[in-house]
Amino acid sequence: EVQLQQSGAELVKPGASVKLSCKTSGYTFSNYYMSWLKQMPGQNIEWIGNIYGGNGGTGYNQKFKGKATLTVDKSSSTAYMDLSSLTSEDSAVYFCARVDYYSRRGFDYWGQGVMVTVSS
């Protein structure tokens, strides 16, 4: 069974950074991309970027360049996203979602989401 398990909720101060994790199981991590997505309360879903589990190659939404940094640890089949210089606009739920980039069959498995709250 494919599973994406995200780390717990975060409360961080403005200007700080936070690192979110997405630990996977049930499939070959290096064969897929992992996307990260943002959903502010009651809002639309925004795609942040992709990272390939095989070689760590990345692709970002221009809007999130400089804000988000995606990495992977193949040994633990875990994807990470660093968010820097946090402001209230970064308060949101963040999802990781698996995608087969080449067949583009959509985001077929999602993590449970993690709430990030930026507040002093």
Next chain:
Amino acid sequence: DIVMTQAPLSVSVTPGESASISCRSSKSLLHSNGITYVYWYLQKPGKSPQLLIYRMSNLASGVPDRFSGSGSETDFTLKISRVEAEDVGIYYCGQLLENPWTFGGGTKLELK
């Protein structure tokens, strides 16, 4: 960026009846390979989105065949036949044709 526009914002359906949700893209989502890169997701209350339809008309694994997707290059429709209580939530269309991948604003489905 490709803008995805959904209509209506919300729909109220009697259980057992059908519902249709529309999505329009600001640019053709038909690739030269003949594949149309539009997707449909359902986000149930308090849950992560789940994939319903991929590449315009393909049913995702485990999704009931009450769901179907259709469309053209820029206009797309999700149809739900025989709506059930478990279908309640927010439906999103999305595109994976070009970076940045984008989503529509969502359509909320409620039961009458």
